[in-house]
Amino acid sequence: MTIFNILIIIIMIIGAIASAYTKNLLAAVIIFMVYSLMMAIVWQQLNAPDLAITEASVGAGITSILFILALRRMRMIKK
Amino acid sequence: MKTSIVKNVVKVILPLIQIFGAYVIIFGHVSPGGGFAGGSIVGSSLILYRLIYGSERADRKFIYFYLLKLVSISLVVYGTLKGLIFILEHLGFNGFIPIGVPGNLLSGGLIMPLNVLIGIVVSITFYFIATLFEEGELENVNGAE
Incomplete structure (x- = not known):
């Protein structure tokens, strides 16, 4: 079970860094x-x-x- | 975002979301969950209805005046019941409210009614916050008429 936990934590670290460096704001919200x-x-x-x-x-x-x-209110994505 | 596929899928899954939220609220004292988590699930279903079916239809179904009255009455009843528990405990009436068998639905004294009241307040508050984010103001402020 420790391999599963380490995998989850690696996904979390990658997601945290990627959501800060993504240019598209909708993609950052989904990450x-x-x-x-x-x-x-x-x-x-x-x-x-x-x-x-x-x-x-x-x-x-x-x-x-x-x-x-x-994001919709700021017209960043289309309705 | 308002195609007929989305409308028909939402028509099917909206009651299931609300049933799951009601389950999380009502069984909050014997299983994981509680008033805040279940109330946010029910509130997200109300926000989904407003996003898909438009603000006019949602305003006709969820009238601002009655929702605000429901939130206020729930908060007053919550404070009254919670204060009643502390006063009865201080005066020595420990067995005044029956506790029930542990593990059943009707157990734990007044925890289940307090969870239901918290769920009502949290769901309607999240619906109001999303309405403010989307439109900048709340509709039908002057009442139901």
């Missing part, structure tokens, strides 16, 4: 969503399922929806 889902899996591996559900619903759901709504 941030992937990072948040991997964070939820890490909480589940650390025996905190309550926090995992909260992270998956708030971090990957509400935060991404608000980012995409802000």
Whole structure:
């Protein structure tokens, strides 16, 4: 199980760096969503399922929806 | 974003999202979840309805006046119940509210009604935040008429 955890953490590090260096803002939001889902899996591996559900619903759901709504309002992506 | 494929898929999956959110809220004291997580799931389903079917239809279905009244009543009832628990504990009425069998749905005293109230407040607040982000103002401020 430690190989699985190391793989998840490597995906998280790559996602964090990539979402900071991406020029396209919509792609950065989607990479941030992937990072948040991997964070939820890490909480589940650390025996905190309550926090995992909260992270998956708030971090990957509400935060991404608000980012995409802000991009639509700034005319960065077409409707 | 408003093609007929998206509208028909949303018509199918929207009740499933809301049933899952209600399950996470109601079973929050015996399984993972709770008022905040389930309320954010229900709130994201309301935001999805508004994004797909347009703001006029969502304003006709979710009227601002009644939603704000529901949030205020839920907050007042939450504060009253939570204060009642502390006062009863201080005065020595420990077994006043029946606890029930651990593991059942009706157990844990007043935790399940408090979770339901938190879920109502969180879902409607997220819906209002998304409406403010999208349009810059809340519609139908002057009431239902």
